[in-house]
Amino acid sequence: xxxxVRLGDLKLKNxxxxxxxxxxxxREYSRVGDIRWFGAVSTKGTTLHPRAGNPPPRVxxxxxxxxxxxxxxxxxxxxxxRHEIPWLSGFGVPIILNAAGESYDEFARIAAMAEEVxxxxxIEVNVSCPNVNAGGIAFGIDARSVYRATRAVRQNFSRTVIxxxxxxxxxxxxxxxxxxxxxxxxxxxxxxxxxMAIDIYSKRPVLGNVTGGLSGPAVKPVALRCVWxxxxxxxIPIIGxxxxxxxxxxxxxxxxxxxxxxLGSGLLVNPRLPPEILKGLQEYxxxxxxxxxxxxxxxxxxxxx
Amino acid sequence: MSQDGPVGPQxxxxxxxxxxxxxxxxxxxxxxxxETVFRAPELALEARPAQFIGVxxxxxxxxxxxxxxxxxxVDRNRGTVGIxxxxxxxxxxLMSRWRPGETVNLLGALGNGFRPGRFKHLIxxxxxxxxxxxPFVCLESxxxxxxxxxxxxxxVKDKDSMYPVDRLTQEIPGVAVQVSTEDGSYGKxxxxxxxxxxCLTRVSGQPSILVFACGPKRMLSAVKAITTSARIPLYxxxxxxxxxxxxxxxxxxVRRAGGFKSKNPVDSVEQPGPGGSYTGRxxxxxxxxxxxxCLDGPVFSAxxxxxxG
Numbered sequence: 001x002x003x004x005v006r007l008g009d010l011k012l013k014n015x016x017x018x019x020x021x022x023x024x025x026x027r028e029y030s031r032v033g034d035i036r037w038f039g040a041v042s043t044k045g046t047t048l049h050p051r052a053g054n055p056p057p058r059v060x061x062x063x064x065x066x067x068x069x070x071x072x073x074x075x076x077x078x079x080x081x082r083h084e085i086p087w088l089s090g091f092g093v094p095i096i097l098n099a100a101g102e103s104y105d106e107f108a109r110i111a112a113m114a115e116e117v118x119x120x121x122x123i124e125v126n127v128s129c130p131n132v133n134a135g136g137i138a139f140g141i142d143a144r145s146v147y148r149a150t151r152a153v154r155q156n157f158s159r160t161v162i163x164x165x166x167x168x169x170x171x172x173x174x175x176x177x178x179x180x181x182x183x184x185x186x187x188x189x190x191x192x193x194x195x196m197a198i199d200i201y202s203k204r205p206v207l208g209n210v211t212g213g214l215s216g217p218a219v220k221p222v223a224l225r226c227v228w229x230x231x232x233x234x235x236i237p238i239i240g241x242x243x244x245x246x247x248x249x250x251x252x253x254x255x256x257x258x259x260x261x262x263l264g265s266g267l268l269v270n271p272r273l274p275p276e277i278l279k280g281l282q283e284y285x286x287x288x289x290x291x292x293x294x295x296x297x298x299x300x301x302x303x304x305x
Numbered sequence: 306m307s308q309d310g311p312v313g314p315q316x317x318x319x320x321x322x323x324x325x326x327x328x329x330x331x332x333x334x335x336x337x338x339x340e341t342v343f344r345a346p347e348l349a350l351e352a353r354p355a356q357f358i359g360v361x362x363x364x365x366x367x368x369x370x371x372x373x374x375x376x377x378x379v380d381r382n383r384g385t386v387g388i389x390x391x392x393x394x395x396x397x398x399l400m401s402r403w404r405p406g407e408t409v410n411l412l413g414a415l416g417n418g419f420r421p422g423r424f425k426h427l428i429x430x431x432x433x434x435x436x437x438x439x440p441f442v443c444l445e446s447x448x449x450x451x452x453x454x455x456x457x458x459x460x461v462k463d464k465d466s467m468y469p470v471d472r473l474t475q476e477i478p479g480v481a482v483q484v485s486t487e488d489g490s491y492g493k494x495x496x497x498x499x500x501x502x503x504c505l506t507r508v509s510g511q512p513s514i515l516v517f518a519c520g521p522k523r524m525l526s527a528v529k530a531i532t533t534s535a536r537i538p539l540y541x542x543x544x545x546x547x548x549x550x551x552x553x554x555x556x557x558x559v560r561r562a563g564g565f566k567s568k569n570p571v572d573s574v575e576q577p578g579p580g581g582s583y584t585g586r587x588x589x590x591x592x593x594x595x596x597x598x599c600l601d602g603p604v605f606s607a608x609x610x611x612x613x614g
Contacts, residue, residue: 021554028552028600031320032412044555052594057546059556061396064367066548073555073595206546217366245366268549269361269370271412272323 008160008185012039019264020098025084037274040094050076055208065216069209089119100126102135104152111156128166128191140166143178150182165189173233188239215265217243231257247280254296319351331403336465346384354442358413359550375438389437419604425513432520460497464490526612539607545598558595560611
């Protein structure tokens with residue numbers, strides 16, 4: 001049973017990726033799980049300058065999911081390169097740097113700095129964070145700005161470029177194509193959906209930032225539809241994510257058109273999710289007589305009605 | 306870190322474990338206040354006072370996130386861990402229906418915990434469900450320092466919703482418990498800060514007094530004002546909305562007092578977080594930065610955190 005998948009030049013030993021934002025830079029996760037469980041890991045969204053993040057409360061439970069408005073709290077690309085990447089690279093798991101620029105120029109500068117660090121195997125261009133005033137989702141809803149941000153990274157980074165897309169895009173197909181035309185070797189989707197919650201006693205929004213990103217099982221149907229759309233619009237592989245908490249969810253995403261799968265808020269609830277999902281995937285493939293996991297990708301639309 | 310400070314997990318400290326724990330008992334001990342006891346020997350062995358656990362209320366997708374609860378009781382011989390909690394919303398409504406024999410998934414022990422070290426007089430201040438960590442804190446402090454005096458000052462809405470404090474006084478003869486209720490139905494009428502002021506008047510001038518407080522932020526803020534003017538060290542156990550309890554998501558942020566203080570100079574000291582982990586301390590900009598309750602806390606020296614926000 002071959003669980004290996006390819007994302008551009010990047011070879012993953014299995015399709016599971018720790019999604020950006022639930023993994024920090026790996027140190028906290030390593031206390032409760034094994035980083036080597038993953039085929040690759042995506043770092044916390046990293047910006048050119050350090051960011052303190054948004055005022056609390058930053059998270060709240062919602063029906064079958066959660067809202068977050070962390071606000072890209074991170075120590076900045078310099079500190080990440082100096083303190084985090086050397087440690088994380090010791091695990092031998094491909095590192096995807098999630099890069100969040102506030103401008104095309106910032107994307108270019110982060111990419112140029114990452115280019116000098118061979119331990120960074122890929123950049124995930126974050127054009128979809130809903131919790132920052134500048135950059136983020138503002139880039140991700142429009143095909144032209146997705147193209148420009150992708151180009152800015154592509155021209156400064158010679159290894160794998162992935163673009164993380166937002167479900168809020170005017171057309172998922174258009175932004176996925178724009179990423180491909182900009183030089184991306186994969187797209188990941190979805191980032192969170194913008195939502196909110198109100199405290200009926202204080203009569204105010206729960207989150208300090210008013211709105212936040214919705215994730216968890218609640219968004220899974222939306223995510224599946226986005227993967228379905230994007231995978232038929234482009235010829236580059238898709239990293240599917242959005243509410244994966246079981247191997248059955250994982251299979252659905254593969255069938256919808258994903259080549260790899262990222263675990264996000266599911267990992268917050270159960271940090272030991274990866275081995276459970278891998279076991280279920282393997283058993284499913286054996287039962288179904290499939291010897292390569294990548295044979296599942298897109299079967300739901302390839303096999304017709 | 307001062308000798309009397311909260312003792313955070315160090316690099317060699319035990320890692321959190323995920324356990325399927327059997328509910329041994331789950332019952333209302335007063336109006337809306339519940340106590341649950343789990344069989345969880347691994348947790349019981351490692352848990353320290355003022356640490357917490359992440360409780361997966363039900364096995365499915367809803368409720369989705371774990372709920373953080375202070376560890377209220379630990380019996381290492383029997384391998385049990387207890388939590389005290391108030392039925393206030395959807396998750397706790399479901400918890401109130403747990404029956405003995407059920408299995409609940411727990412993650413812990415989480416957070417730094419509190420060890421008072423050498424003190425002559427420990428004053429514990431609890432407001433409402435802030436009583437939750439106090440039985441464990443009380444018992445361990447007594448074990449560690451049997452000749453010192455321990456006072457528990459407990460403010461609660463009314464007699465009906467009160468934690469039965471005689472449970473504590475029966476176990477630890479030395480502990481002096483005082484209660485205040487908002488309506489005067491038990492103990493002194495008023496807020497717990499009134500009890501604290503009285504208590505500090507009595508012990509004023511004595512050396513080695515330490516205050517540990519847990520409760521609503523407004524109460525903690527008022528307690529901080531009192532201990533600051535009395536020049537007595539205060540440790541607070543904070544609550545914040547939390548997703549993972551593990552430092553993965555950076556969700557449970559609490560604002561630092563005045564940004565970086567000289568204790569934590571920017572970019573000059575690589576100050577490893579609990580568990581030898583990165584918490585962004587050394588590199589995030591000064592002036593506007595946060596601790597995370599799950600990793601840096603839940604116990605903080607009150608002077609380090611902004612309780613006004």
